[in-house]
Amino acid sequence: MAETEPIQLVCYSLCFILVATILVKLKLRSSSSSALRGLNLPPGPWSMPVLGHMQFLIGALPHRALRGLARRHGPVMLLRLGHVPTLVLSSAEAARAALKAPHDAAFAGRPMHATASIITYGGENIAFARHDSRHWKALRTLCTVELLSPGRVRSFRPVRDQEAARLVYSVLAAGAGGSAVNVSEKVKVMMNDVIMRVSVGDTCRQRAAYLEELDRMLDLMSGFNLTDLFPASRLARVLGGGSLKAAWAVQRRMHGIMEDMIRDHKRAMDTELQEPEATGHDADEREDILTTLLRFQRDGGIGDIALTNENVSGVLSDVFSAGSETTATTVIWAMSELMRSPRTMAAAQSEVRRALHGKTAVTEADIDSGRLLYLEMVIKETFRLHPPLPLLLPKLCTEPSKVMGYDVPAGTTVFVNVWAIGRDEDSWTTDAGEFKPERFESEAVDYGGTDFRFLPGGAGRRMCPGMIFGMSNIMIALASLLYHFDWKLPGGKSPKKLDMAETYGITARRKTDLMLEATPFVP
Structure with missing residues (x-):
């Protein structure tokens, strides 16, 4: 069982302190209980006063602990995390x-947690705007039609x-000797550089400061604040006040950086309007x-919806x-996963090297030709x-x-525990827990959210x-690593010895960095 992360330990320790200090003061409201009478509520395990079911999350990563509970209580399970009913x-x-659709309309809301509310204005x-608002629909349309459309990607x-070429050179330099x-x-x-250049251009002077604050923001948003779990508790507000102050500090710094970026871009746009030949291209x-x-x-926004600087900052x-x-x-x-399976690694590398x-x-024109079908299966199996x-971002x-x-x-x-769904033996009947890209030869699965x-x-x-944008970035990075290098574990370790432990933050990352020896491949 995976170790509990420090942020989880702090959260759970504080929650247990709450039991001793506010158990006698907090009562479940009888009106809430009576409102639930007669409903066929989903099953769940036994719960504790005040904490609800949080004790079941101690000692494992959340998606793993929730999968264990679901195996005992079913795929539709109702928990209470602190005072928050959670499906x-x-x-x-x-x-x-x-x-x-159309049932998703009722589940498309977002619980506005304290930290998210601060960071997203x-x-x-x-991500957090109300889904039924004209504001959200305008931003969504702008994103899908203008910012990340297939043509724009x-x-x-x-x-x-x-940036893929720079990745190769950086590996060559680091692996010398x-x-x-x-x-x-x-x-x-590489991914930071791609996103930065696509988002704010090649010469943004605020790059380093923005990325530093972004890392802080993601760390803050990766967990709950006590006020989210115990909204009626004054003690929770006191104990959670430190992290909320940190969130406000990050928000103020990011706001300042974004205002500088916006000011610089507006100056450049004004110059382009006045001297279009100086920029070399039209908008x-x-x-x-x-x-x-x-x-x-x-130009006035999207339709009749104006775009504020806060909207611009939020979308970026x-x-x-x-x-x-x-x-x-x-x-x-x-x-x-490829390092743990030499057979799969050989098949993926052989395909890439034949195609090139x-x-x-490696250029995208070379790999975006439908010839890297096995590599696409490797990526799908990794996603699975x-x-x-x-856990998809929480819905309301x-x-x-x-x-x-x-x-x-x-x-x-x-x-929605997509980690558990991807390993569900009822859905993936052939070795659901094993890395086998070949399964997608007979599984017509895409990224459209319909399967x-x-x-x-x-x-x-x-x-x-x-x-589409994410897949393009993943494909060229992975193809470049497989084409230009042969890989092995340091010290001649067996592939089966590779540590695959994960840690939980805004994403489920490897707990340790992936350290490998790279031997350049000469075509």
Whole structure:
């Protein structure tokens, strides 16, 4: 069983302190209990006063602990985390019942946790804005039609090609003389650079400061604040005050950095309007995402919905947090699984090297030709076993609903355990826990959120709008690593000895960096 992360230990320790100090003061309201009488609520384990079911999460990562509970109590399970009623869905059938249109409308809300509210200006981004608001629909349309459309993603090919080449050079330099290469670090740098250049251009002077604050923001948003679990408790507000102050500090710093970025971009846009020949091109698909957002802001918004600087900052934050961490995590897990299976590694490398026919560099034009079918299966299998978000971002049931015959009261937080669904023996009958990319030769599965056994980007109204962009980044990074290098574990270790422990933050990453020896491959 995986070790509990420090942030979890702090949270659970404070929760147990709450038992001793406020148990006599807090009472379950009789009105709440009477409102639930007569409902066919989902099953769940025994609960404790005040804590509810939080004791079951101690000692394991959340997605693993919830899977263990689901095996005993079923794929539709109702828990209480502190004072928060929480529905956990752990099968494809359960996910379909909640996320398939038109039923997904009732489950498309977002619980606005304290830290998220601070960081997102109360929901001024896509991830946390109210799904039934004109504001959210406008931002979603802007993202899918303008920012991350297939054509726009293709326009970023030169950036991906250049950063993939830099990844190769950085591995060559780090591995000179037989030194072990920190593959995790190299991949993260590449993904950060791709996202930064696509989002704010090549010459953003605030790059380092923004990435530093973004890391802090992701750490803060990776867990609950005590006020989220015990909203009526004054003690919870006191004990959770430190992390909320930290969130406010990060928000103020990020706001300042974003204002500087926006100011710099507006100056550049004014120069382009006055001297178009000085920029070398008109405003078109080649512009970075921030420039596109500011162009819409300058032209009056989206339809009749104005774009504020907070909207612009929120959307950029979504692109960074969803586009960098998740893609890097997927590439690192794919390399980890390939290292554990020499047969699979050989098959993937052979395909890539045949497709490139001895070329000296990997470009997207070479690999985006439908010839890397096995590599695509490797990526799908990595998503199945290691979804970047093992628990999809929490949803909020906004109206009384039913899931597989069970009543779900309005106000219930909903978690979809895609990690458990990807390893469900009922859905994946052949060695569900094993890494076998070949299974997708007979499984017609895509990323559209229509096959509820496979939900790396979610489904329904809240599914990720950037899957095409993410897949493009993953494909070229993985193809470059496999084409240019042969890999082995340091010290001649057996592949079966590779540590596959994971840790839980905003994504489920490797607990330790992936360290490998790289031997250059000469075409």
